Amino acid sequence: MLRRARMLGVLTFLLTGGIGIISSTQVWATVQRADAGETLTVTGAVLFPLLAPLSLAVLAMGAALSIAGPVLRHILAVLGVGAAVALILGTVPLVGSAPLAAVAPAVTEVTGLGGEESVGEVVAGVTSTPWPVITLLCWVVLGVASVFVLVTARRWPAGGRRYRSTAESAHHGSGPLDSVDSWDELSHGTDPTDSAR
Structure with missing residues (x-):
């Protein structure tokens, strides 16, 4: 049972980190432009700049967790909880309809307009895709997995003879x-x- 606990913890870290990296390259929102009648797509990495780096860190923690000793397991679990909280707080505002401030960099890059007022004049509306919700669910799973690792890591079996x-x-x-x-x-x-x- 405890051997499965280790495998479950490691796989959850790797899976959620991988999904986070993939989601950073996907379209999280579409912006309807009032000036040109066109739509502009915005990826997760633009809306939430820390998404890719934190997801990569979660992926690295999963790899380290597979060979870590008891003390390092607890440290990685605490870091996992912190990463999950940071990612949840960064993702929640983007679920539903991303705020204008989040899409402003993408609009500025296309139109050359800066400032919230100028950007607001050319944005007719912002629509979110399912990716923020999918990613938010991943971070909740990561938080639960981190607490699970924190509770069970002390009783995991030690590494095999190959180590x-x-x-x-x-x-x-x-x-x-x-x-x-x-x-x-x-x-x-x-x-x-x-x-x-």
């Missing part, structure tokens, strides 16, 4: 020690001649 060095495996092995093993024991700070062994 141990040869010397460490020999150190924990059983049976009599030869001269090479004795040197390995000394390098670990253990006296191989100790009678307690």
Whole structure:
């Protein structure tokens, strides 16, 4: 069960981070222009500039979580909660109809007009696509997964033998020690001649 908990935590971080990166390249809003009768598409990265960097950070946390020790797991879980909160707070205002201030950079790039009043005169309306809602749901899942990791990470099984060095495996092995093993024991700070062994 705990092995599945690790896998579930890692996969959730990777999946939500990946969806966040994908969503940053997708159209989050369409702007109807009053001056030209055209529509302008605005991507998630333009509406929410921190979307791609934070999503990439979540993806990296998922990769690190797959090999992290107990202390680092808790640190990554706390960072995951923080990232989820920041992403939720950044995404919520963009659900429904993005504010004029969010689409202003895209309008300015196309029209050359600056300032909220000038941009407001050429914008007839802003319509959101489903992407902000999809992304918001991902951040809620990320928050829940981060809390789950925080609660269960201490009881996750340790990494397998493949993560141990040869010397460490020999150190924990059983049976009599030869001269090479004795040197390995000394390098670990253990006296191989100790009678307690």
